[in-house]
Amino acid sequence: MIRLERRLEQPWWLSVAVPVGSLAVAFAIMAIVLAATGHAPGHTYRQMLEAGFTGNGAFSATLISATPLLFTGLAAAVAFRMQLFNIGAEGQLYLGAVGASWIALQLGDRDAGSTPLYVLAMCVAAGILGALWALIPGVLRAFAHTNEIITSLMLNYVAGFLITYLIFDSASYWRDVSTLQALSFPQGKPMPTAAEWPVFGSSLVVPLGFLIGLAVAAALWLLYSRTRFGFEVSVIGDSPRAARFAGMRTRRKILAVMALSGGVAGLGGASQIGDFTYTLDPTGLQGAAFGYTGIVVAALARYNPFAVCVVAVLLGGLQNAGFTLQGADFPSGLVGVLQGIILFCALGGELLIRYRMRIGRRARTRTESGPTVEPAL
Amino acid sequence: MSINDSLLVIVLAQAVLYGTPILFAALGELLAERSGVLNLGVEGMMLFGAAVGYWATQRVHGPSATVLLLAVLVAAFSGAAMAAIHAFLTITLRASQIVSGLALTIFAGGLGLSAYFGSELHLADLPAAHQLGSLDVLGLADFPVVGPILFDQSALVYGSWALTALVALYLSRTRWGLNVRAVGEAPASADAMGINVTLYRYTHVLAGGALAGVGGACYSLSITPSWVSGDTLVNGAGWIAIALVIFAFWRPELCLLGAYLFGALSALPFALQARDVTIAPELLYSLPYVMTIVVLVVVSTGFAKRRLGAPAALGIPYVREER
Numbered sequence: 001m002i003r004l005e006r007r008l009e010q011p012w013w014l015s016v017a018v019p020v021g022s023l024a025v026a027f028a029i030m031a032i033v034l035a036a037t038g039h040a041p042g043h044t045y046r047q048m049l050e051a052g053f054t055g056n057g058a059f060s061a062t063l064i065s066a067t068p069l070l071f072t073g074l075a076a077a078v079a080f081r082m083q084l085f086n087i088g089a090e091g092q093l094y095l096g097a098v099g100a101s102w103i104a105l106q107l108g109d110r111d112a113g114s115t116p117l118y119v120l121a122m123c124v125a126a127g128i129l130g131a132l133w134a135l136i137p138g139v140l141r142a143f144a145h146t147n148e149i150i151t152s153l154m155l156n157y158v159a160g161f162l163i164t165y166l167i168f169d170s171a172s173y174w175r176d177v178s179t180l181q182a183l184s185f186p187q188g189k190p191m192p193t194a195a196e197w198p199v200f201g202s203s204l205v206v207p208l209g210f211l212i213g214l215a216v217a218a219a220l221w222l223l224y225s226r227t228r229f230g231f232e233v234s235v236i237g238d239s240p241r242a243a244r245f246a247g248m249r250t251r252r253k254i255l256a257v258m259a260l261s262g263g264v265a266g267l268g269g270a271s272q273i274g275d276f277t278y279t280l281d282p283t284g285l286q287g288a289a290f291g292y293t294g295i296v297v298a299a300l301a302r303y304n305p306f307a308v309c310v311v312a313v314l315l316g317g318l319q320n321a322g323f324t325l326q327g328a329d330f331p332s333g334l335v336g337v338l339q340g341i342i343l344f345c346a347l348g349g350e351l352l353i354r355y356r357m358r359i360g361r362r363a364r365t366r367t368e369s370g371p372t373v374e375p376a377l
Numbered sequence: 378m379s380i381n382d383s384l385l386v387i388v389l390a391q392a393v394l395y396g397t398p399i400l401f402a403a404l405g406e407l408l409a410e411r412s413g414v415l416n417l418g419v420e421g422m423m424l425f426g427a428a429v430g431y432w433a434t435q436r437v438h439g440p441s442a443t444v445l446l447l448a449v450l451v452a453a454f455s456g457a458a459m460a461a462i463h464a465f466l467t468i469t470l471r472a473s474q475i476v477s478g479l480a481l482t483i484f485a486g487g488l489g490l491s492a493y494f495g496s497e498l499h500l501a502d503l504p505a506a507h508q509l510g511s512l513d514v515l516g517l518a519d520f521p522v523v524g525p526i527l528f529d530q531s532a533l534v535y536g537s538w539a540l541t542a543l544v545a546l547y548l549s550r551t552r553w554g555l556n557v558r559a560v561g562e563a564p565a566s567a568d569a570m571g572i573n574v575t576l577y578r579y580t581h582v583l584a585g586g587a588l589a590g591v592g593g594a595c596y597s598l599s600i601t602p603s604w605v606s607g608d609t610l611v612n613g614a615g616w617i618a619i620a621l622v623i624f625a626f627w628r629p630e631l632c633l634l635g636a637y638l639f640g641a642l643s644a645l646p647f648a649l650q651a652r653d654v655t656i657a658p659e660l661l662y663s664l665p666y667v668m669t670i671v672v673l674v675v676v677s678t679g680f681a682k683r684r685l686g687a688p689a690a691l692g693i694p695y696v697r698e699e700r
Contacts, residue, residue, distance in 0.1 A: 006699070037497055085475055140670070146677040149417065149475065150620045154666040157613050161659035169657050287607075289488050296483060299476050332606065333492030340484020344462060347472040347480060354471075 004355040014353050019300060019307075022345035029345070030338050037331075044330065051324040052317030059317075060205040061324070066316025067275060068093065070213035071268025072294025073312050074220060077303040079261040080295075081224065082237040086258060088137060088152030089265040090291025091159030092130040094282075096269025098163060099129035101174055101188065101280040104195040104273065111194065118195040119208065122270045130266015131259040133159065138258025142251045148258075156291065163282040174280045188280035197274035209271025213312075216264060217305040224305070233257060265291065293319070296339045300346050315339065380521050388641055388648045390525040393534055396640025398423070398595035398611075400537045402618035403625070403632045404544050405588025409460075410622055411548065412581035413561040413690040414467060417478025419589050420615030421485030422459045424608060426452035426590025428491045431597040431604045432498055434507045441507045448507070449533070449594050456590020457583045459485045464582040468575055471694040482615070487608025495606050505602035509533060531599045533591070538633075540588075545629040557581060561688030564695040574695050589615065613666065620669045624676040626686030635672075639665050 031041035052062055072089040079086035100122035107118060136155060140146040166172040168186045176182040176189045197208040224230035236243040236253055243250060268290065277284060297315055301307035322335035380386060402419050409416045416422075430452030437444045463481050466472040483489055495501060509531040511518070518529035548554040559567040560577045568574050596610050597603065604610070617639055625631035646661035 004698075037493075080476075087479065140674055144674050144678040146670075146674045147620075147623065150616060150623075150673060151670045153616050154613070154620075154669050157666040158663045161663045165657055165659035169659055292483055292488075295476075295479055299480070331493050331496045333489050333494070333496060336483060336486070336489030337493050340480055340489050343480035343483065344466060344477075347466050347477055348470050350472055351470045 003358045004351070005358055007354060007356050010353055015302060018349040018353050019302065019346055022300075022349040023342060025349075026338065026342040026345040029341050033337065033341075034334075039329070044334075047325055047330070048318070048321040052321035058320070058324075060201075062313065062317040062320045063204075063206055063210050064276060064316075065320040065323070066313045067207055067209045067213060067271055068268045068288070068290040069293055069297050069316050069319070070210065070217070070309060070312040071271065072265055072290045073297030073301065073308040074213070074217055074294075074305060075261045075265035075268070075291075076294045076298035077301060077305060077308050078220060078224075078264060079257055080298055081303045082233045082253065082257050083240075084141070084237075084254060084257055084261075085149045086134060086137065086152050086261045087149060087295060088134060088155050088291070089261070089268075089294045090289070091152075091156035092133045092262040092265035093269040093272070093290055094159040094163050094285055095133040096126035096130040096266025097273050097280055097285060098166070098174070098269070099125035099266065100270035100273045101191065104191045105173065105189055107192070107195070109192045109194070113194075115194050115196075115198060118192075119197055119274065122195070122274050123212070123267055126266040126270030126273075127263040128266070130269065131263035134258045134262020134265070135255065138255050138262075141258070142254040160282075160286050163280065163285065167280060167282050176279075191273065191278045195274065196278055197271070199275075207271070207275040209268075209275040212267065212271065214309060216267065217309050220264075221305040229253075229256070265294075293339065296343050299343055381519070381525050384648060384652065386522055386525055388644055390529065391644030391648060392637045392641035393526060393530055394600060394640065395643040396636035396638075397531075397534050397537050398592040398600070399614050399618050399621060399639055400541065400632060400636035401533075401592035401595065402589045402615055403621040403636060404537075404540060404629055405456075405585035405592070406619055406622045407585075407625070407627060407629060407632060408544065408557070408581045408588070409585035410691055411561045411627060411688055412557050412578045413564060413688055413693065413695070414464070414578050414582050415474045415478065415692045416460065416463050416481070416582060416585055417475060417619065418459065418463050418481025418485065418586075419618050420608070420611060420613065421482035421489070421491075422456040422586050422589035423593035423596075423611045423615045424487055424491040425459055425485045425494070426456040426593030427597040427610050428494050428500060428593075428604060429455040430590070430594035431500055431505075431602075432494070434505070434598065435500070435503050444507050445509055445532075445598060448598055449591055452590040452594035453587040454590070456593065457587040459490075460582050460586020460589070463586075464579050467694065468578050468582070471696060474692050474694075487606070487611075492606050495604050500604035501606050503604070507598070508602040509599040533595050533599055541629050541633050548629070558688070561690055564690050565697075568695070568697060578695075589618075592618070617665060617669050620673050623687075624672050626676075627688065628686060639668070642668055 034041040034044055051058055053059055072093060075089040103121045103125040104118055107121060133155065137148040137151040140151055141148040166174045167188050171177055174188050176187050199208065200206045224233065232243065232248045233253060236248060236250055240250060272285065293315060297308055297311045301311045318335050318338060326332060402423055406416060406419055430448045433448035433451040434444055437447055459481060463477050466477045467474045485491060511529045511531055513529055515528055518524050520528065548558060556572050557577055560572060560574050564574045593611060621632055621635045625635050642665040645664065646658055649656065649661065650658065
């Protein structure tokens, strides 16, 4: 008979060992799924490793896939840390892309030296629009007690329809209507050349967006571990009642955290425009499910900003491998299935972090095992 | 032009058609939530049910009615199989119900298992072999106004009415139904009464998954008989179903009304387009999603203090040792 006892102290190594172990178990389960559907797991995994990490130029491509996941992962981590389930990073990223492309077009053509101006303006515009979009569920949650999970998710669909409308069904500011071809095959206006974000490195190409993401992660880590704000957020996340009795302003925190989360997701949209697409591309944005994968990233990283960076690269590699290998040999949903299994395993593994397994019937006495109830529930 | 061709009657008849998958999924989610388990994986379970149901119509040969019945059963089974993962993680392993449900949607959804299943079996290339057409059971299909709305629908629609009544009776009039409510409201007391909390939660999460699977099958067998890779087939209906449970105050009969409200909003764009109304289609398409938010806000401001109808133990894992 297996009994579970709540751990009073969680050894630090468990929070590394359990995710790594979960990952290993997930790959083992996926191997069974692959074998059962007539694929050779070893071969598929080798292909994925090469296409995602070790192959020629593969890691540069992985960083491209990892960049949006870094932002959406951080966005989810920031909010989930406070038990505020913003699953609207998807839509907030779209809005960020809308804002970034708007400001870049507004600034018009300038000389190559003004790229930093573009980067700054695009980030600010994207951050503001993403934050505002996230504040809709935030305000509703803070003032009307409306479930933010559903409202933020519904807004993803609305944001998707919005960007489709801007490019496909209207003569909006973003749409290219200069040529006959652009009129029959709707597309966004191209950004000015100087608005294209720089890349770094030669053999390993690092997009600027990825570096910005790393900086944001560091800033968030500081905010969450070294400031009063971060402390209050964790208290509210662990025990809203305790936070209320301690006089913390829950409502303000909800608004601030939602805006922060949406702003970070919006930066992801700016990076999509500035780093990769150089135009507002509704089809590309909506096909990638950056926001939803961000939830996987955040959960696997246990909402730790630095771990998010590592996991984003890992899952970015998976996605990149998925794009590269897509074909008869490599069915389209495989990456999503693998992500789901990884997340399930991580959730199951969470049990091992919080509880200690005891095998055998003999129950220890109460005084020995200490209080089994969480101090503040 | 008869009254049955008027825009209102057409939209209302379509509302019933489009509302039915939401109704099935919402009733399923209601059962799970009444036992105290929130399952946010509805969207994923619906998509997987849609894919597997469609596959079944391709593989099974025989008279149309048998094939379709079997397809619906297979869809229900596959939905339940997906729900079993959530049940194991949240009930046995005490994982966060919210994160586990999101994981289920990612795992089973349009970029996950459903797409894997669909592309492995090339479902997207196959034309529909069977389709659930409308059944004019009482011969009243041409009756003014109510004919097309109530009597010219598919078997799934009639089934959903029976199911709504069954769920309502089950929860209010049977011993098991009362036990479920006890488990959802006060699991510790239920446990003390000798009710097996774990068993009740498992069975109701599985039943919820089965109904979500049937809801998905409504799309691939009846509304748009086909399989489309990605999440376009269900397109958020699972999430609307979760919201619907909240603003039906966890009551089955109100789910019926709410489902048809959203059905009408989903049907409106197509009906208007057929009449050459020139409103941006995206504006119309976003109506159900915006409306979900609006209704949810109205409900939550009005009833936040009383938490009308919400099971008290919803979302909280039950651990006997930690009472």
